[in-house]
Amino acid sequence: MPYIFKDPSFTSEEIIFDEITDSELEIKLKNAEQTYSQLRYTNYENRAKILLRAAKQLEKEKERYARIITEEMGKITREAIGEVEKCALCCRYYAEHGKGFLKGDKVDVSPLSASIEYQPLGVILLIMPWNFPFWQVFRCASAAIISGNSVVLKHASNVPQCALAIEEIFNSAVPDLNCLQNLFVSSSRIDNIIADKRIKAVALTGSEAAGRAVAATAGRAIKPALLELGGSDPFVVLEDADLELAVKNGITSRFMNAGQSCIAAKRFIVCEKIADEFCDLFAKAVGKLKTGKPDAPETDIAPLAREDILTEVEQQVNDAVAKGAKIICGGSRAEMDGNYYLPTILDCVSEDMQVWSKEVFGPVATIIRVKDADEALQIANDSDLGLGGSVWTKDTEKGRAFAMKLECGSAFVNCMVRSDPRLPFGGIKESGFGRELAANGVRQFVNIKTVCCG
Template identity: 50%
Template sequence: MSMLSINPATGQIIQSFSTWQTDAIDTVLSQVESAQTGWALLSFEQRSVYMRKLAEIFRQRRDHYANLINDEMGKLLKEARAEIDKCVLGCEHYAAYAKTYLADEDIASDASRSLVIYQPLGTLFCIMPWNFPFWQLIRAAAPAMMAGNTVVLKHASNVPRCALALEEAFREAGFPENTFRTLMITAAQAETVIADPRIAAITLTGSSTAGRSVAAIAGQHLKKCVLELGGSDPFIVLDDADLECTVAQAVTARFQNMGQSCIAAKRFILVDAIADSFVRHFKAGVDQLRSGDPKAESTSIAPMARTDLRDSLHAQVKRSLAMGAILLTGGEFIGAQGAYYAPTILDHVRPGMPAFDEELFGPVAALVRVKNAEEAIQLANHTSFGLAGSVWTRDTTRGEAVARQIQAGCTFVNGVVKSDPRLPFGGIKESGFGRELCYHGIREFVNIKTVWVS
């Protein structure tokens, strides 16, 4: 079986890779397990030297890696550069703060001395998606490795060149041999790796369906896992919002990365008093987006990552229209080649429609109209997902009060949702469990151990 690297802008095959046989997987797992013992014995200061060097590799090869991302999953080149910049930030953050985050804690008890220490679990298996092929891996691997774990990666099958480039970057940064390895394997083979006793824990970023499968296998083998899954994030616009600012941010929040982000705004919940004005200006903003070569700075609409993903999105749009949603713009394939889909706005979306109930992983905005803030909160929470959301209002006190009532792992007030190494990130409900980033993320894959001394 082979993995194909296909340029989604042209549909052309870039390169083909053969998937590994069982003996190759077995060899690498043994090598990484063996490497973990020595890696864990290094001090935080010693590990941070390698992590800072990795940040420097990303900084120096920014354009090279950005072009790899652009070629394999179609991300706009300017957005791909920003993704690499974020990798630099993530590496440098954990190089600087891992020691503080995992410092021993003295706690008073009936002992002469009692303390909590944090020790690595072993080897972490990272199952990563294609939409942020470098950042998704770094935000999991950087804290895990600074904690003393080793890492093996199973990347999405459509970004094999990015997967191999990541291994190369760790190697160029001088990390001890086999502390980070990429496995060229299928989803079916990944199930065997999860069960392998040389794997201590698993982290997955992907769909809710994939999350259920991974959690079931991990649970069967009593292994820790963190799941960062899908989302249907609400973008709540209250009646006192600054519409000019809000609309500009709304276009970014929905169409950045072609809407292929778990934390992209998906459901725009609009209070009636401002709904018509918002819709008019939002459509005007969307109409200014231009498709084209994703390497060109003037392009704002890139292709979707794969044609099958575009086809699935289009089916969701058609089913929503058949159920009463109103098409304001888009809803069609564009271009003679590649996986391009027109930026789309569906108005008068309501519960029961795919555009409301399901995750729209692409450039489609679902507009939902409500009477007031109370109904906005109710519909924002009327979803099986719980990853993120945002609230837009001139009154930040009011905005925070609404944000506190949204059932999600994070809610932003007057800001587009983003991940930040300084803040924990993750979801609830069908958006998964566990946290990445900040000290919460680095403590997911350690043994939180009590030491009691009399």
């Protein structure tokens, strides 16, 4: 299956990139193994230089890379620039702190002398999605490389130019060392690549279905897998919340990237006492959002990345309305060329609707009214997914206690869920397992070895 560039706003011609042949794949895997044989013995300072050079290149050419992101998956230009800048920040973070994360730990097991050492694994396969086509690669790849591993990347088929640009960034940092190699391969070839003896671990960011398939293949090969899958994050607004603060953050959390984010606020669980006031403020804020071309400075809502995503969002909203949900605003495609859906608020959402239990990957906020904090917690945890969640209250201690009871990988009080290089990131339940970022992210890609001397 070829990789196809298809502009979501329908303003550019398609560009087709051919899938690599088996012989070309073999060359890339051999190169990756040879790169690992050099990187594993490269001192930390030289590995850090690779990331620092990558960061410098990202910062120097951020507008160009942002333009590629915008053209391929439709992200608003200012958001795309922010994504590229965040990648540079991540590279610099690992360049500065990676040595400490990889430093051996001495353990007192007297009369023996013992330590815990962190050694690279080998070639790491990254299977990455389109919605943050730079960030989700860099947060894994930079951790793998600073640990002494080499990387092969199977990127989403609708962002081929992003994949090529990322390969260029890493390999221009050290021209004679292919730290990251791009694989234009179809999903049908992934099983054989994971099973290849040169691949030592796999990291996937994607759907639950993809996660199950990759985990099963990695399990058969007895190889570690890091899975960051979907999310249906609760955004819990308690009776004593600062509503203006909650609305401001709710707008960003739900509608950034046209709602195409695993950690977007998707289920707005609001205490009945303040629900009408919250909905009124929220609707007024959503009404100010402008839908338009992603490169227009005034645009807030850009097109969805693919037509099938648009169709699914439309179907989920129609299902909810047919079962009694009320449209406060939006609720339809925008009347313009491209994969546009209007920013939407659905009120009176109930558990028989798809939007209650399924992730909505688009600009649709669902309102679930509850009588109190106890019911809010019960509904927040009534999900097969457990990526992130937030709670809004003027009582920080109460908020922290609530956050501790949320069944998710990241819980935030009075701020929106976000990823940060300094904090571990990942989920539980069907949102995956393992952690990216911070020290935990580096240690996903190492052999934690016990060394004991008598």
